[in-house]
C-alpha cells in the first residue's frame with residue numbers, strides 16, 4: 001500500500017475517507033480543533049489515531065486500536081496562544097530548560113507551524129503508514145530573540161501497529177556563515193493509571209542532573225525508577241540507551257520509547273505542590289501522567305550553515321504484567 005501524505009488528500013477532498021484502492025482506510029483529515037485551531041488527524045486501519053495541532057506542531061492525542069488515550073493532556077490546557085498546550089508531545093527547541101533570554105523550552109511549541117507540502121526526500125519508512133509533514137522556519141520576530149535562520153521539518157507517522165514516530169530535521173540556513181547551537185526534547189506526557197504504580201526501566205545506574213538540586217550530578221542507584229516518594233521528580237539522565245520502558249502495572253501496559261540522535265532522557269512528575277502551582281494543570285492530575293522525554297540537553301547540538309540534524313523517537317505499547325513475571329524487561333530490550 002502506498003504511503004499517504006496529507007497533500008495527496010488535500011488535492012482530492014473526496015478521498016478523505018479512504019485514500020487508496022481496495023480496503024485500505026489510511027486516513028489523513030484536516031479539521032478544526034479546540035478554539036478553532038487547525039489540526040490534523042491520522043488514522044490507521046485497525047483504528048489507532050493521532051491528533052496534531054499546527055499550533056506548536058504538537059501531538060495532543062495518540063489512541064490505540066481500542067480508542068484508549070495513551071497521552072496525557074491536562075483538562076485545564078488552554079489551547080490559546082501564546083501559552084503552550086499542557087500535554088501531548090510539546091517540542092522543546094531551540095532550548096530545553098530556562099536559561100538566557102529565551103523562554104522556557106524555547107519558542108517552537110508557541111508558534112504556528114505549516115503543512116510542509118513538498119519536503120526534500122525523507123529517509124523514513126512510510127509504506128502503509130499515515131503521516132503528516134510540518135515545517136517551522138525562523139520569523140523576523142524570532143530572529144530578534146534568537147539571531148539564526150533555520151528550517152525545522154517534523155514528520156509525524158502512525159504505523160500499522162499503532163506506533164507513533166516523530167522525526168525532526170533541523171537545518172541551519174544562516175546566510176552569515178554563523179553556526180548555531182541548540183538543545184532539544186520531545187516533551188512527551190504519557191497517560192498512566194496511577195503514578196505510584198509506575199516503573200521506568202533502562203535508566204538504572206546512569207548519571208543524571210537533578211533539576212531540583214541545582215542540576216547537581218548524581219548516579220541512579222535503584223534497579224528501576226519508581227514514584228512513591230511523594231515528591232516531584234525532575235531528572236535529566238545522561239547518555240541513555242536507545243530503548244526505555246515505562247511500565248504501568250495497573251493497566252498491565254508498557255510503553256516502549258525508542259530514540260535516535262537523542263542521548264539524554266528527562267523524567268518529570270510535578271507531584272502535588274507543583275501541580276497546584278500550575279494554572280493549566282489539575283491539582284490531582286499528577287497522579288495520572290509521567291513525562292519521559294527523549295532529549296539532547298547535556299551536550300548542545302552545533303550546526304554549521306547548511307548542516308542538518310535529525311532526531312527521532314518512536315513510542316509503542318506492549319501488554320505487560322511485570323509482577324507476574326510475564327514481562328521480563330530484558331525481553332523488551334532484546335526485541336528489536
Ligand code: TA6
Nearest residue numbers: 097104105211234266268291293
Ligand atoms: O521537562 C521537565 C521540565 O523541565 C520541568 O522542570 C517543568 O518545568 C516541566 O519541564 C514543564 O515545563 P513547562 O514550561 O511546560 O511548564
